[in-house]
Amino acid sequence: MKNILLVTRNFPPLTGGMERLNLHLYFELNKTFYVSIAGPAGCREYLDADTQYHEFPHRPVAAFLFYSFWATLRLALRKRPDIIIAGSGITALSARLVGYLFNAKVITFLHGLDIIERHPIYRAFFFPAIRASDRILVNSNSTARLAVSQRVAAHKIKVIHPGVRIPLENIFNDKGGDFRTTFGIPEDTAILLSVGRLTERKGLVEFISHSLADIVKAHPKTILVIIGDEPSNAFRHKTGLKNKILKMVKKDKLENHVMLLGHVTEHTLEAAFKVSQLHIFPVIDLPNDIEGFGMVAIEAAAYGLPTFAFAVGGVPDAIADNVSGYLFQSDDYQSLTENIIQFIIGSKEHEGITQESCKHHAAKFSWILFGENVSKECHELLQ
Structure with missing residues (x-):
């Protein structure tokens, strides 16, 4: 099986819709790939015993950015991933840099807030990394239109709706x-x-x-x-x-x-x-x-x-x-x-x-x- 490295700030123990999405992304991909995780402190509690992981602090921002890149790099050295997935725009830069170093394909999950963020550093460094991803996965047609409006190549974008747990x-x-x-x-x-x-x-x-x-x-x-x-x-x-x-x-x-x-x-x-x-x-x-x-x-x-x-x-x-x-x-x-x-x-x-x-x-x-x-x-x- 091929190796996938998922790098994401949005993962349990943090809570929210994006955190649920990345948790289920890990569960589902782990059925057909070897998945390793670079995620927030405490994420190990939600992973299978044999999953390779590296944790980083989710805040403050400077610490998160530095240590999330370091965690991604260390896992890549160990696992040599075929694909690196960024769970959101804020981890796209780490995914793209490490993907370049290891000749790995890069997928970025792009959410609405990832696109409208106006911080000049984010626009200057993270958005080029997003645009340079090999594939962009978005949660809705509205997000896809927003991405195109910000010069993300339409042919790279794929709409995949988040899931839901169907009750018995x-x-x-x-x-x-x-x-x-x-x-x-x-x-x-x-x-x-x-x-x-x-x-x-x-x-x-x-x-x-x-x-x-x-x-x-x-x-x-x-x-x-x-x-x-x-x-x-x-x-x-x-x-x-x-x-x-x-x-x-x-x-x-x-x-x-x-x-x-x-x-x-x-x-x-x-x-x-x-x-x-x-x-x-x-x-x-x-x-x-x-x-x-x-x-x-x-x-x-x-x-x-x-x-x-x-x-x-x-x-x-x-x-x-x-x-x-x-x-x-x-x-x-x-x-x-x-x-x-x-x-x-x-x-x-x-x-x-x-x-x-x-x-x-x-x-x-x-x-x-x-x-x-x-x-x-x-x-x-x-x-």
Whole structure:
């Protein structure tokens, strides 16, 4: 089997969508290649016993950049990789330099934030390394268009959607009722669920301001449950969004209709998906922060839960309109609000979206399929 070296800052024990993607990338490629990992401190706990690895600090930035290159170089000396994969744009420079030294092919996973980053050092050194990669894998058609707009060669780009863990059928025998009991939510209360890191682009402050009060007025027994915390390890994101949400809730007198749970266990998250009426994803269009894909919409669909979202960034790649949810024009809070109300009260207009239609859509995004697609790109590159 051929050797692959994966160098990435985005890997457990750090958490988030990109971290899950790189973890499953390792799992899937390890089926047909020898995969070694240059990853953040603590990553060894998530690797097979026979996997070669080298850890580096994920911050501060200067230490990360130096030691991630050193870790990549040391592993390359030991393993002589046929392919080096950069898990994101920030590791593309190390991958490209070491790939050049060892005559290895280089693949870079490019995410939306990798493309819009404006730091002059990043633009001067990392972007040329990205463009010089042999293959660029992106998570959505929106990210592909962004990459082309920044002079990444279109023929190098391949769209491969991230995957999702498909729940076993027997998991649906437990309807998640313990979630309501644990958090004191009555059976007759409609749960609007929001899952993901608390960042500005998620649009929760705006959703509470423009939509939630009207939804509660039309259907008083409604609660917005927010699962997720502010990012603690990201380079760029600011904190303080939780306080903004709490201030907006207090301003609109919605204290009894919003619940912030922060980080929860996988069991609690599953229970929330199973017991909620719908998942909201009111992402806003920010020039310096974009939603590359919207993996959480696929996760919700895997549990039969539809997503109502704005058609921003890569979100349309994750939601099948009228099948696994509804897409609305950016900032059209009136349509979003009206449709959420109609869905909650059980309007016939929305009977086409069912648990089965959501699950069927999610099945197209399994991690196994993701792994097969990436493996195919690796084999073609080696040929």
